[in-house]
Amino acid sequence: MTEPLQRKEVVAARAIKVTFGAVKALDGADLVIHSGECVGLVGHNGAGKSTIVNVINGGLSPHEGTLTYGGSAVHGISAARASGVRCVFQELSLCPNLTVNENARIMHAELKGWNWRSRAGELVRGQLQKIFPGHAIDCDSTVDDLSIAERQMVEIAISFAGLNQRPKLVILDEPTSSLDAGLAAQLMTYIRTFIGEGGSVLLISHILGEILSTSDRIVVMKDGRVVADRAAKAFNTHSLVEAMGNVVREQEFSRKVTERTGAPVLSMPPHPRHGIAFQAYRGEMIGLAGLGGHGQTDALLDLYLEHNSNWWPSRKREIAFVAGDRSLNGTFPLWSILKNLSIASLGQLSSRKMVSDSREATLGSGWKQRIEIRTPDMQNRILSLSGGNQQKVLFARALATTASTVLMDDPMRGVDIGTKQEVYEILRSEAANGRTFIWYSTEMDEIRLCDRVYVFREGAIVAELVGDEISEKNVLAASFSEGEAA
Amino acid sequence: MTLQKFLTEKPWVWSFAATIVVWVTTVLFTGGASSFGLSQAALTFAAFSVIVGIGQMFVITLGPGNIDLSVPATMTLSGTLALKLMDVQDGMILFGLMASIGIGLVIGLGNYILIKLLRIPPIIATLSMSFIVQSVAIWSNRGLRIKPPETLAGFATSGLFGIPNIALVALVLSVIAWVLLEKSIYGRWISAIGQSRFAARMAGIPVDGTRLVTYMLCAVLASVCGYLLASFSGGAALNMGSEYLLMSIAVVVIGGTAVAGGNSNIPGIWGASLFMFLVVSMLNTYGFGAGFRLILTGFIIIAVILLAGGKKSNR
Numbered sequence: 001m002t003e004p005l006q007r008k009e010v011v012a013a014r015a016i017k018v019t020f021g022a023v024k025a026l027d028g029a030d031l032v033i034h035s036g037e038c039v040g041l042v043g044h045n046g047a048g049k050s051t052i053v054n055v056i057n058g059g060l061s062p063h064e065g066t067l068t069y070g071g072s073a074v075h076g077i078s079a080a081r082a083s084g085v086r087c088v089f090q091e092l093s094l095c096p097n098l099t100v101n102e103n104a105r106i107m108h109a110e111l112k113g114w115n116w117r118s119r120a121g122e123l124v125r126g127q128l129q130k131i132f133p134g135h136a137i138d139c140d141s142t143v144d145d146l147s148i149a150e151r152q153m154v155e156i157a158i159s160f161a162g163l164n165q166r167p168k169l170v171i172l173d174e175p176t177s178s179l180d181a182g183l184a185a186q187l188m189t190y191i192r193t194f195i196g197e198g199g200s201v202l203l204i205s206h207i208l209g210e211i212l213s214t215s216d217r218i219v220v221m222k223d224g225r226v227v228a229d230r231a232a233k234a235f236n237t238h239s240l241v242e243a244m245g246n247v248v249r250e251q252e253f254s255r256k257v258t259e260r261t262g263a264p265v266l267s268m269p270p271h272p273r274h275g276i277a278f279q280a281y282r283g284e285m286i287g288l289a290g291l292g293g294h295g296q297t298d299a300l301l302d303l304y305l306e307h308n309s310n311w312w313p314s315r316k317r318e319i320a321f322v323a324g325d326r327s328l329n330g331t332f333p334l335w336s337i338l339k340n341l342s343i344a345s346l347g348q349l350s351s352r353k354m355v356s357d358s359r360e361a362t363l364g365s366g367w368k369q370r371i372e373i374r375t376p377d378m379q380n381r382i383l384s385l386s387g388g389n390q391q392k393v394l395f396a397r398a399l400a401t402t403a404s405t406v407l408m409d410d411p412m413r414g415v416d417i418g419t420k421q422e423v424y425e426i427l428r429s430e431a432a433n434g435r436t437f438i439w440y441s442t443e444m445d446e447i448r449l450c451d452r453v454y455v456f457r458e459g460a461i462v463a464e465l466v467g468d469e470i471s472e473k474n475v476l477a478a479s480f481s482e483g484e485a486a
Numbered sequence: 487m488t489l490q491k492f493l494t495e496k497p498w499v500w501s502f503a504a505t506i507v508v509w510v511t512t513v514l515f516t517g518g519a520s521s522f523g524l525s526q527a528a529l530t531f532a533a534f535s536v537i538v539g540i541g542q543m544f545v546i547t548l549g550p551g552n553i554d555l556s557v558p559a560t561m562t563l564s565g566t567l568a569l570k571l572m573d574v575q576d577g578m579i580l581f582g583l584m585a586s587i588g589i590g591l592v593i594g595l596g597n598y599i600l601i602k603l604l605r606i607p608p609i610i611a612t613l614s615m616s617f618i619v620q621s622v623a624i625w626s627n628r629g630l631r632i633k634p635p636e637t638l639a640g641f642a643t644s645g646l647f648g649i650p651n652i653a654l655v656a657l658v659l660s661v662i663a664w665v666l667l668e669k670s671i672y673g674r675w676i677s678a679i680g681q682s683r684f685a686a687r688m689a690g691i692p693v694d695g696t697r698l699v700t701y702m703l704c705a706v707l708a709s710v711c712g713y714l715l716a717s718f719s720g721g722a723a724l725n726m727g728s729e730y731l732l733m734s735i736a737v738v739v740i741g742g743t744a745v746a747g748g749n750s751n752i753p754g755i756w757g758a759s760l761f762m763f764l765v766v767s768m769l770n771t772y773g774f775g776a777g778f779r780l781i782l783t784g785f786i787i788i789a790v791i792l793l794a795g796g797k798k799s800n801r
Contacts, residue, residue, distance in 0.1 A: 329685045
């Protein structure tokens with residue numbers, strides 16, 4: 001830190017813009033990494049962390065901005081690798097059917113010729129010993145046979161290893177997500193050694209303790225931009241959480257104080273090892289918050305499948321589901337809008353198991369008006385609608401049922417703001433009529449609409465926020481393990 | 487409704503058009519003498535394909551990977567056992583029918599148990615089931631050829647107002663199937679499952695129950711068809727179902743049902759069944775051998791799938 005001017009740039013990404021359709025994933029982000037430093041990168045989901053990693057490792061070319069490796073502007077994955085950039089992905093990317101040695105060969109093309117297997121073995125074994133001394137991984141076993149933690153260790157070792165050329169920059173995306181505290185500490189120690197030898201590391205982690213103790217510099221991203229870039233010493237857990245969140249809020253909502261009457265309409269026991277139980281009462285709007293992929297969708301699916309027989313048609317539907325991933329578990333692409341809408345409520349629309357066309361049409365025109373589905377004819381194909389309007393049809397499908405509980409799996413993904421406001425209105429009035437909503441959302445604005453919020457981390461509910469406790473700061477604090485807690 | 491829209495929305499029109507062309511060609515070739523006999527034969531033999539085709543269509547509607555290859559063995563076993571049970575007695579006709587329906591139910595249940603509990607893909611599960619069923623048929627038949635009861639044979643080979651009784655039975659079954667498919671909740675469910683099984687599950691459809699019923703329905707239709715075919719041809723033969731393996735799938739595909747599932751079509755099965763029979767008889771009148779006929783059948787199926795895949799309807 002004393003001679004910052006003399007350090008060489010390993011990677012410099014400046015004013016990078018990347019858009020996916022209407023979504024601005026990166027909106028003029030800058031990230032410069034010098035040799036001999038560890039940069040911590042933090043931010044909420046969708047802040048653009050993964051996108052900027054993909055830009056740096058060459059997987060994505062930026063739509064605007066400049067990207068240079070050690071001063072030279074080249075593009076592509078192989079160019080990035082040639083410049084010494086290695087990446088350990090959050091989703092483990094080893095081939096499960098190959099041995100550890102063979103996986104090393106995939107990443108290190110220079111392992112060739114006679115007897116490459118044993119040389120690969122030496123390389124990985126040596127590197128594993130350096131990072132995780134005392135490990136017990138057999139490099140001749142296939143990756144399938146390793147535990148998830150061992151896989152992560154192997155992947156980290158393969159990335160740090162170098163036969164002819166040591167890597168200059170290693171990007172670690174959530175490297176400790178499956179490592180226990182001891183192994184994580186070993187890794188952090190090794191990162192410091194690697195930095196001391198002149199290498200650089202970009203560390204992405206939700207465990208703020210690691211970031212604070214290991215990094216030299218911390219970069220905070222939000223909404224596709226870098227909002228803070230300071231020396232790690234200038235941060236503490238509290239200020240880091242604050243830097244990630246929105247400070248200014250223009251809207252305030254009046255939440256109703258729900259009196260919990262009677263038995264809960266839905267409940268779920270707590271996660272076997274840690275966490276708290278889930279309960280939902282009549283007329284409540286419950287938010288499931290936390291970082292994406294920490295078990296919210298699984299919890300919704302569990303709740304749903306538990307209350308829905310796969311063998312017998314249920315006489316009375318108690319629970320309905322609104323999909324977030326429309327093409328995965330939402331729309332029926334061959335069907336008209338009307339059939340897509342009515343599929344969940346055929347029981348009410350039919351007598352003696354035969355669907356009544358006129359009752360179906362009445363239901364369709366009613367919802368077309370109520371939720372403003374923008375189509376000239378409900379007989380048009382569902383795919384003729386825009387994404388937002390398809391999503392409205394899915395909402396209408398769930399709301400048209402007699403179900404007293406509606407589960408929503410981040411249903412507003414990619415929906416424009418106007419549609420959102422319309423749907424919020426409907427949800428509020430339905431909740432006032434006694435319907436229970438359980439709403440997983442990755443958007444803070446939506447979480448703030450809820451009466452009560454459960455925060456998820458690593459598959460379990462770790463916090464319950466009620467009423468005015470629901471703030472971005474509290475949700476973030478609960479969703480990021482603060483080191484001491486881990 | 488413009489002509490083009492009509493044609494894309496009603497794909498079965500093609501199979502009927504092709505049927506008429508082949509019929510006219512054949513009748514012209516034989517100088518018009520055979521038109522009545524040819525039509526009667528076409529209706530009779532098409533009826534068998536229609537009955538098994540409907541069952542197969544329900545299964546194919548369930549989506550990619552769903553198919554029932556146990557159809558021929560089911561037909562054989564049902565025909566064999568029903569004739570054995572009836573033992574040429576007229577009073578046993580109804581019992582025979584019920585026995586054959588029962589056989590269908592058991593085979594359909596067995597198929598789905600293999601698919602669901604052992605997680606075997608339907609194509610392999612139904613094929614192995616077909617092996618078991620065929621072996622049971624061989625074991626119970628032992629080369630004996632038992633005649634059908636007099637009345638039943640008479641019914642199967644005669645007609646009403648010039649229309650073969652078998653064709654009338656197939657027509658009634660088709661109407662029932664059409665109502666099931668187009669009007670009932672069950673029809674909506676299988677179409678939904680065929681488009682996206684996950685979405686169907688999350689819309690509250692009992693997916694496994696629906697699939698089980700569909701496989702049982704298919705097996706029941708196949709065994710009823712076997713019962714009728716054995717009565718029509720004066721006795722059950724161990725290879726009587728074999729030609730219906732390809733036929734049951736071909737008529738579904740040519741008839742305009744989506745191979746990828748979710749979209750099915752009953753009138754098309756009639757068109758396709760008549761067409762398949764007429765092509766065979768046309769080639770017969772031209773004097774081609776069985777080998778050439780089979781090659782041509784294969785080519786026709788490939789051509790239809792190509793054509794159907796080529797014109798993706800615009801959304």
